[in-house]
Amino acid sequence: MLPIYMAEKIFYMIVAPIGVPINLLAIVILSRGKCGLSSCTTCYLVAMATADLLVIITQAILNKISYYYFPVCFLDITPVCGINAVLVPVATDCSVWFTVxxxxxxxxxxxxxxxxTKYCTKKTATLVLTITGIFLVSKNIPNYFTNEPGVIIDNVPWGCKQKPTTFTDPRWVGYNWFHKVLMPFLPFILIILLNVLTVRHILVASQVRKGLRGQNKGENHTDPEMESRKKSMVLLFAISGSFILLWLVFVVIFLYYTIKGLVYLTYFEFTIQQVGFLLVDINCCTNTFIYLVTQSKFREQVRKAVAYPVSLIIKLMNKQNN
Known part of the structure; x- marks a missing residue:
């Protein structure tokens, strides 16, 4: 087995046991609404954590771990394999576009x-996330019809291989380009652009407010609005920055072989591509740690969640002793 495949085999056995519980923890704690975040922000963060959890389940567990540790199972039956070919990109697309x-x-x-006041509400967030999710599911449904059985044993189709027509039929070629533009090129550019515009606005607004409040003359004033913006900025830039860094390798190699029109990659190019995939999957485990670092109330809720079963066990032990 190639070294990169050995690394993948170990990697996903580490990522899955970490990614599932930490995303479940984030979903439960954020859903309670006790982290000091607005209902709008909470709605987006819960949606992102749910999408990340689905990526771990579909990509890491149903796709990679099943391939390495259960090479022949019901997941390899062609209809099931075809469904998984839809679920994996749906989960990945939702994870990315919910971040956008x-x-x-x-x-x-x-x-x-x-x-x-009109846009940043829970109602609007729910509507935006619902429309985005429906669109992404619809976009990936055609993936089910791109595969055909690899082999038929006792009238049961096994495996999924891509139909030759998907490479030559203009409709499939157009669909593939549509898919490539929406993932990952457009969201990557949009996140960078939104962050650049946000930073630019903050720098200009900060200078204006400092001038108005007399801070440029050496006076020391606290600015509640700027403090509130600072907390929002830290969360935004931590999540966006992590996303950009972890997706960068994948986007670069994606643009490289798309522009050059490569069909077959050298071993080095293939290795870099696989490293990009691994970093993308790590991105589905980072947001909860970001909340722990940047949000004091989230840390407090985590401590309570961890302490609760411990205190419950102690109470039960004391009852038994009495």
Whole structure:
């Protein structure tokens, strides 16, 4: 087995046991609404954690771990394999595009005060996430019809291999290009653009407010609005920055072999591509740690969640002793 495959085999056995519980923990704690975040922000973060959890389940567990540790199982039956070929990109697309919608929401909240009161609401967030999710599911349904059985044993189709027509039929070629533009090129560019515009607005607004409050003359004033913006900025830039860094390798290699029109990759190119995939999957485990570092109330809720079963066990032991 190639070294990269050995690394993948070990990697996913580490990522899955970590990614599932930490995303479940984030979903439960954020859903309770006791982290000091607005209902709008909470809605986006819960959606992102749910999408990340689905990526871990579909990609890491149903796709990779089953391939390495259960090479022949019901998941290899062609219809099931075809469904998985839809679920994996749906989960990945939702994880990425929910990050885009969150970045846009924070851009509006920080840079567009007049629009903020109407757009940055739980109702709008729910509507945006629902429409985005429905669109992404619809976009990936055709993936089910791109595969055909690899072999038929006792009238049971096994395996999924891509139909030759998907490479030559203009409709499939157009669909593939549509898919490539929406993932990962467009969301990557949008997140960078939104963050650049947000930083630019913050720098300009900060200078203006300092001038108005006399800070440029050496006076020391606290600015509640700027403190509130600072907390929002830290969360936004931590999540967006992590996303950009972990997706960068995949996007670069994707653009490289797309522009050059490569069909067959050298071993080095293939290795870099696989490293990009691994980093993308790590991105589905980072947000909870970001919340722990940047959100004091989230840390407090985690401590309570961890302490509760311990205290419960102690109470039960004391009852038994009595």
């Amino acid at each position: 919608t969150f970045s846009f929401d924070r851009f509006v909240a920080i840079c567009c005060p007049k629009l903020k």
